[in-house]
Amino acid sequence: MKTIGIIFGMENTFPPAVVDKINSMNVEGVTAEFVKLGGVKMAEPSGYRVIIDRISQDIQFYRAYLKNAALNGTIVINNPFWWTADDKFFNYALASKLGAAIPSTVILPHNKHPEGTTDQSMRNLIYPLNWDEIFGYVGFPAFLKPYSGGGWKHVYKVHSPEEFFHYYNQTGDLCMTLQHGVEFEEYYRCYVVGQDNVHVMRYDPKAPFHERYVRGNPPPSSSKLHERIVKDAQTLCRALGYDLNTVEFAVEGGVPYAIDFLNPAPDADVNSVGRENFEWIVNAVAELAVKKALSDENPATELRWAGFLAGEVPRKSAKRAPAKRKKANAL
Secondary structure: OOOEEOOOOOOHHHHHHHHHHHOOOOOOOEEEEEEOOOOOOOOOOOOOOEEOOOOOOOOOHHHHHHHHHHHHOOOOOOOOOHHHOOOOHHEEEEEEEEOOOOOOOEEEOOOOOOOOOOOOHHHHOOOOOHHHHHHHHOOOOEEEEEEOOOOOOOEEEEEOHHHHHHHHOOOOOEEEEEEEOOOOEEEEEEEEEEOOEEEEEEEOOOOOOHOOOOOOOOOOOHHHHHHHHHHHHHHHHHHHOOOOEEEEEEEOOOOOEOOOOOOOOOOOOHHHHHHHHHHHHHHHHHHHHHHHHOOOOOOOOOOOHHHHHHHOOOOOOOOEEOOOOOOOOOO
């Protein structure tokens, strides 16, 4: 039996829906359940062929468990090793080399010394910074935001150096980036599943949280724009190796600027994304998990973003046995 587990936190709609969907598919030899664990013995197999991770970004115990599971043959969606190391500033730099449109971005030193450090720990920094050069490169308006984070926490839109310093002085020991603010005419958030399957959703980041996914999901203004969004979303997720992610694009002058693509546990709650988007992501993740459960994929074989930079295509379709449906019980 190939068992698919899902590990999650405060979510109430997506995890049970995925488990129910997988089990309702009646694929012979495949079942799904919520992960249950206690103390984890080193090098001990998890018992799961696939685990869908929705919470380890917040709980170190779960992240350590998933790394141990991957070491022993479990396919984890998403790769816990890369997710641990990843950050948004690196993603911007990588994406720019891959040809995606990225707003000018600078990473900044901590406004306050991180705990346990002093000014002596910062002796390699130029002081004072050349703020005029930084502001000239980025331009205004701009967004001051953490170099790695989510949920629009600690994000500030600034229109001048004075506004920048007002908010920068409130960021404490967070590591922040300053990014040119795209004055968008259209904005899209894309679910990307399995690095190929892209669902483009019209999104309004200025609206209240529960109204950000635009009703009716109007498509991009042109087929050319839609194709570019899908292509860039696939390229970024393949390079980063994420099988479940969201990629956000702010469109200015017909150019889709990739704004955020480090969302390996994206919002999938029916109450925020809406019924149509919810059903799409539930079905797509369930089908991906079953495909991986039946494949001979080795979790030790990873995608390497370096391969994309070298012009290689380090991606092969996972081999899998054909899915067999369970026979329905006779009535």
